[in-house]
Amino acid sequence: MVCGADRSGGVVSDPVLSSRFRRGVLIARPEPGLSETVRAVQALGWIPFAAPALAISPGTVPRQSGIVAALVTSSQAIPALIDAVDMHVPVFAVGDATAKRVREAGFRSVESAGGDARKLAELVRTRLVPSATPVVLLSGSRQGLELAAALRQAGFKVRRWIAYTASAVRTLPVDVLRALEADEIGVVLAYSARSGAATTAAIRAGGYSCDQIRGVAISENAARALGKNGIVSVVTATHPDAESVLDALGPAPRD
Structure with missing residues (x-):
């Protein structure tokens, strides 16, 4: 399956443009930090989905x-x-x-x-x-x-x-899988290379591709991990901290 509405294998030409119509943001990070990021993403107008990514x-x-x-x-x-x-x-x-x-x-x-x-x-x-x-x-x-x-x-x-x-957590939460099936997720936030790699690998293991999902990465290493697992468009935060990741994500576009 493709992370998009076209199940025949069609690809939206611009992943970033595609993500504007999907307000779901998949947050790839474990606690501590996951819960506060969920709240921050929601405050920006996006719909957050939590993916702990790593078992500690x-x-x-x-x-x-x-x-x-x-x-x-x-x-x-x-x-x-x-x-x-x-x-x-x-x-x-x-x-x-x-x-x-x-x-x-x-x-x-x-x-x-x-x-x-x-x-x-x-x-x-x-x-x-x-x-x-x-x-x-x-x-x-x-x-x-x-x-x-x-x-x-x-x-x-x-x-x-x-x-x-x-x-690495090899399976995604049920609500995330449902959101992928419904084509609701447009962005993955990667707070480390390992969490980004684990989450995108789990997406692919679930039968989905990531070529229509935008990535926001905390570092160049995290960006490379997303790219290796099929994220075509990746923005890297200006500084390797949580606040800069949210700045790179920005507010959700208005309808």
Whole structure:
């Protein structure tokens, strides 16, 4: 099946134009963040559909002592941070949303890198002096390797712990499948490369193509993941944060 009204295989020539007549927005991200994005998308006049995309399993991180700071690459790492790190330890977070959640968890000194792992490395290099006292890096099983390598190259001692694992959700919620069948979804929001890839792969596994759906991606990596799974038209947010993704989506067009 095609994600459009023409079941014979016809393709609308302009995916972006096509999406104007479909107000459904499929949000590809897990919690935390999914629920607040649903509300924000609805406030812009779109019809949100939630696709958690990734199943998150917490890791086990032992209590950390003798560290100069903690680094978190995702909000998914916050439960491990709470369990393993004292509240007085300075925390450097990858982005503003993650930093906000770390503060809400009770940590007293929190700074945001404002975007991605490269900026997080720059922030650490700016704020700290390399020493024998380590920093602890809490990340997903597939995250943090390049960040840890960059910091070690800069002279830092890094303890990297897997705070969580994320596995692709291979099926879509029933309401999303019904919306695809009814040709109601015009946009997919991808908040990471993995979530975008998982969601578009699940669309295709359900018997649909994505060539008439517009993509909005948080980063170039996320944009490439959408493109590899058949999204023809992709807009990349100007900055790798949730607010910029919503800015790239914009208000729903009026009828």
